[in-house]
Amino acid sequence: MTIDKTFDPAAIEAHWYAHWENTGLFRPERGEAEPFTIVIPPPNVTGSLHIGHALDNTLQDILVRHARLQGKDSLWVVGTDHAGIATQMVVERNLAKEGVTRAELGRDAFIDKVWEWKAESGGQITRQLRRLGASCDWANERFTMDEGFSKAVVKVFVELYKQRLLYRDKRLVNWDPHFRTAISDLEVETKERNGHFWHLAYPLADGSGTISVATTRPETMLADMAVAVNPEDERYTALIGQQIRLPITGRLIPIVADEHADPELGSGAVKITPGHDFNDFEVGRRAGFKPAEMLNMLDADAKVVQTADGLIPADLIGLDRFEARARIVALLEQQGVLEKVEDRVIQTPYGDRSGAVIEPWLTDQWYVDAATLAKPALEAVRSGDIRVVPETWKKTWYNWLENIQPWCVSRQLWWGHRIPVWYGPKIREGAADLSDINWMIEDQPFVCLDDDDLHVQLAAYYGEDKKFVFVSDEEEYLERDEAVSGNARLREQTKNEVAIFQDTDVLDTWFSSALWPFATLGWPEQSETLKRHYPNDVLISGFDILFFWDARMAMQGLHFMGERPWKTLYLHGLVRDAQGAKMSKSKGNTVDPLGLIDQYGADALRFTLAAMESQGRDIKLDEKRVEGYRNFATKLWNAARFAQSNGIAGSTTLEPPPATQAVNRWIIAETVKTIQALDLALVDLRFDESANTIYQFVWSQFCDWYLELTKPILQGEDQAAADETRAVAGWVLDQILVLLHPFMPFITEELWHAVATRDHDLIVAKWPMADARAIDPAASAxxxxxxxxxxxxxxxxxxxxxxxxxxxxxxxxxxxxxxxxxxxxxxxxxxxxxxxxxxxxxxxxxxxxxxxxxxxxxxxxxxxxxxDLAAERARLAKGADAAEKEAASLSGRLNNPAFVEKAKPEAVAKAREDHAAKSAEAERLRAALARLG
The missing domain is CATH 3.30.2320 (hypothetical protein PF0899 fold)
Incomplete structure (x- = not known):
């Protein structure tokens, strides 16, 4: 095949990716070979490829292509996450365009709509991953809601429940009033907002005075349960244990001692609302308040509801929390307890998808005993059983897992893995073992693997003679119970019936994705794939999900498989813009990886990301770098064209051909050294070093020097020398294509077939062996x-x-x-x-x-x-003087503490770069002047 004059990435990318996938080359049959396994961090099924995905998946593809070339049984598990809240939001928006709401459809019909959407539109990101060149095992693509994976999720829930590592409890959660669900910390964005600090004078119940507190959320005072002071604060020692009469509601609340109160902040006294503040919740528990006793003044829509004591004035009930805030401030002012109001910048939590202000809310949820599960995960990293790269992230791992809190795993959504718990009336007599309030809610729970398991448990508890009536939710259950209780005829008709309802919540998507390393391989079935490919070899992950995903995979993998989920955890940094700023749509500095692929080709983008990935450091992505690596691809293309035009074809052997010419023995040695360096860099997961190693060899040694040095031989009259050189050049070009393939798969596969007739594709070629015997020190020197x-x-x-x-x-x-x-x-x-x-x-x-x-x-x-020697001396001296003057000026700025401390970091960095450039220029010009004598 004659190599075209112009390198066109688009044409070759579409051709070769389809060929690889259609011929099964991403997972060739190698059942007896050494296994190598990576699982993809499952992208949201609603997602589209962003630059972080491009980095993450490029690094994974480099490793899996390298392992495949080494002859390993390489498996890159691919799949998508059902993304509960994100997917539900997308489908609800689509329904809204049709004038339909989720509630109008009902749960079952809505879920059917989600599955329809998934079939039609849920594969966008997987198509985009193909454009990047991701060589995943698409034939066995997984989805966190597919039948096999769902079976694993239920199995884990049931087993954790039986082991009392999963339970229902009343605690504070991040509550999104827009979606009416709990959300994880990762889904909360904290933003600065202009707000106020209200100072209130709470009167002592005995009328002897007041105590001052301050708050950014005055509406929560309706649910205050205490005022805390520091036990070491002598100002308040005599007041500890006394009562305060709360304004507006008149409730009596105690003054308690707690170190949470900082004597140096404000008055040193803090209002405590345990039902609506995470810190206050802990203070309340230490003060002896049980979660069931903590007052809740908001409903799921963040509107004011009556508290258990019934003391909130009726005209406040039903108000939105922010409407209530204005009304309450006015009432406090009327009662003379509002001392002052300060302007304050407030750190405010928002739902990342809804944009609503998040409310700490006291509610019943399902929790996992994360502290118990975390212990083996801590030990696995401490002992080195799990290798963390870079090691600096070990400290974060230890800090998070040593201080881990119970993990809230329930969400108030319809789309997701529905919690496998059913409830019926509790039989209290003779059932003391079933009435442990710490583990059960008032109704009797049945935690079941499947329908058969459910019916066995129901029959065992209620008796074989009972008929079980399944209702949709707790509301229908209570309505039915009320109707039966008030009607003797219905009571008689239904005396042998037991109403049962399933928990309406679904599981947090992080719960299911925590099972990814083993559930994707067939667990709980003990498949051959599971036996061969668990534990995985490497996990590539962004550091930002170290706690939410990586640590939880380690916890679940060690607990259910008895072994670490992966041997190595590699954490990469964020991709930032060229100035180092974090990318965001609001700043307008996001980069579309598909746009870069359209312009420069997937190979250029992949090589850029690999070359800039320096073990966890953030990447400053400059489009000029992508353009530069597109030029690198073009240089290789032109080198192959030169080789083809000079009769150089691919090699017929893996070993280097015999060589007598010094230049040929030199390039063979350089090739071997490059293989050695690349092998070491890949073992150490030094992606930048790997890319730079192959780049320098191709660009400098091979293209710039070897091809130039051999032109006289190839065009000379010594036929033996020319034949030898063609053989060596063909061998070196083959090694280059193989070594570069993990980084630039498309151009290398195209050239592999262009320069020679092959009996196999490059994607399944053999990785070169670094034979030090091929190094000739004398020729190299x-x-x-x-x-x-x-x-x-x-x-x-x-x-x-x-x-x-x-x-x-x-x-x-x-x-x-x-x-x-x-x-x-x-x-x-x-x-x-x-x-x-x-x-x-x-x-x-x-x-x-x-x-x-x-x-x-x-x-x-x-x-x-x-x-003109005189003119040249004058030019060099003038240029050197100017460069030295500029370097001195920049040095003065950099030595000025005021500039370094107050200027923007990018301005300081630019000054340092300019200083280094001018200093180097002056040195170069002085050296040139010295050459003339």
Whole structure:
């Protein structure tokens, strides 16, 4: 196949990806080979490819393609997450366009609509991953709501419940009033907002005075249950234990001692609303309030409801929390207890999808005993059983897991894994073991694997003679119970019936995704795939989900599989814009990876991300870098065209061909060294070092030097030397294509087939072996000497403005016998590359010559009559003076603490870069001036 003059990424990408996938090459049959396994962090089924996905999946693909080339049984598990709240929101919006609400449809019909949407639109991100080149096992794609995975989720829930590691409890959660559900910390965005600080004077119940408190949420005072002071604060020692009469409601609340109150902040006294503040909840528990006793003044819509004591005035009931705030402030002012109001910037939590202000809300939810599950995960990292890269993240791992709180796993949604718990009336007599209030709600729960298990449990509890009536939810259950209780005829008709309802909540999507490393492999069935590919080898993850996903996978994997889920956890940084700012739509600085692929090709984007990934450090993505690596791909393309036009084809052997020419023995040695360096870098997960290693070899050693050095041989009359060179060049080009394939799969596969007729595709070729016996130190030293000498001569010519057409005489002095021998052997090549007319083995005695030193020898290039020496000296001196002046000015700014401390970080960084550039320029110009003598 003749290689086209123009490199067109789009055409080759579409062709080769379809070919690989359709021929099953992403998962070739290698049942006896060493397994290698990666699981993809499952993207949301609603998602589209963003630059973070591009980085994450590029790094994974590099590793899995590399393992595949090594002959391993490489499995990259792919799938998507059902994304409960995000998917439900998308489908509800679509229904709203039709004038239909979720409530009008009903639960079952709504879920049917979600599945319809998933079938039609839920595959966008997987199609986009294909454009990136992700070589996943698409034939076995998973979904967190598919039948097999759902079976695993239910199994885990039931087992944790039986082990008393999963229970129902009343605690505070992040409540989103828009979606009417609890959400995770990851779904909360904290933003600064202009607000106020209200100072209130709470009267002591005995009328002896007041105590001052301050709050940013005055409406919550309706549910205050205490005022806390620090036990060491002498101002309040005598007041501890006394009562306060709460304004508006008149409720009596105690003054309690708690170290949460900071004597240095405000008055040192803090109002405590345990039902509506996370810190207050803990203070309330320490003060002896049980969660069931804590007052709740808001409903699921964040509107005021009556508290248990019935003391909230009727005209406040039903008000939105912010409407209530204005009304309550007015009432406090009327009662004379509002001391002052301060303007304050408030850190306010928002739902990342709804945009609603999040409310800490006291509610019954399902929790996992995360502290117990965390212990083996802590030990796995401490002992080195799980390798964390970079190791700096170990500290965060320890900190999070040592201080972990109960994990709220229930969500008040319809889309998701419905909690496998059914409720019926509790039989209290003779059932003391079933009435443990810490583990049961008032109704009798039945936690079941499936329908069969449910009916077995119901029959065992209520008796075989009972008929079970399944109602939709607790509301219908209570309505039925009330109707039966008030009607004797109905009581008689239904005396053998037991009404049962299923918990209406679903599980947090992080609960199901925590099972990803083993549930995707067939668990709870003990499949051969599970046995071969668990534990996984590597997990590639962004550091931002270290707690929400990575740690939970470790907890669940160790608990249910008895073994770590992966051997290595690699945490990468964020992709930022070129100035280092975090990308956001509001800033308008987001980067569309698909747009970059359209413009520069997937290979260029992939190589950019790999080259800039430096073990956890954030990436400053500059489009110019992507353009530069597109140029790199073009250079390789043109090198292959040159090879093809000179009769160079692919190699027929894995071993390097025999070579006598120094330049051929040198390039073979350089290839082996590159393989060695690349192997070490990939083992250490040094993606930037890996990419830079292959880049430098291809661009510099192969394209810039080897092909240039071999042109005279290929075009000369020594046929044996030319044939040898073609064989070596073909072998080196093959090694390049294999080594570069994990980073740039498309162009390498295209060239693999273009330069030779192959009996297999590059994606399943063999990774090169680094055979140190192929390294010839003498040949390497000679060619490296030649390259250094040519570089020095070219640099001198460029610095001194010597016309490219001018051929110079090179004088040599102080040369050793070895250098003289090299000059004899390489005279023709040196003359051609350095544009020399002659080489004289004598010192130059005159002036006005450029001087270069390589090893022990000094080389002089007389320039009299070639350039205007006086004008050149003046130009160099003027340029050096200007550069030194600018460098000194920048140095003064950088040495000024006021500038470094007050200027924007990007301005300081720019000044440092400019200083380094000007200093280097001055040094280069002074050196050039010195060359002229």
């Amino acid at each position: 000679e060619i490296e000497w030649l390259i250094r000498l040519v570089q020095e001569v070219r640099a001198a010519r460029a610095e001194l403005n010597v016309p490219p057409s001018a051929k110079l005489t090179l004088h040599v002095s102080g040369a050793s016998a070895e250098t003289n021998g090299r000059l004899d052997r390489q005279q023709a090549t040196l003359s051609r590359l350095a544009r020399l007319e002659a080489i004289q083995p004598t010192a130059f005695e005159g002036t006005g010559a450029a001087q270069v030193v390589v090893d022990e020898a000094t080389f002089a290039l007389p320039l009299e009559g070639v350039i």
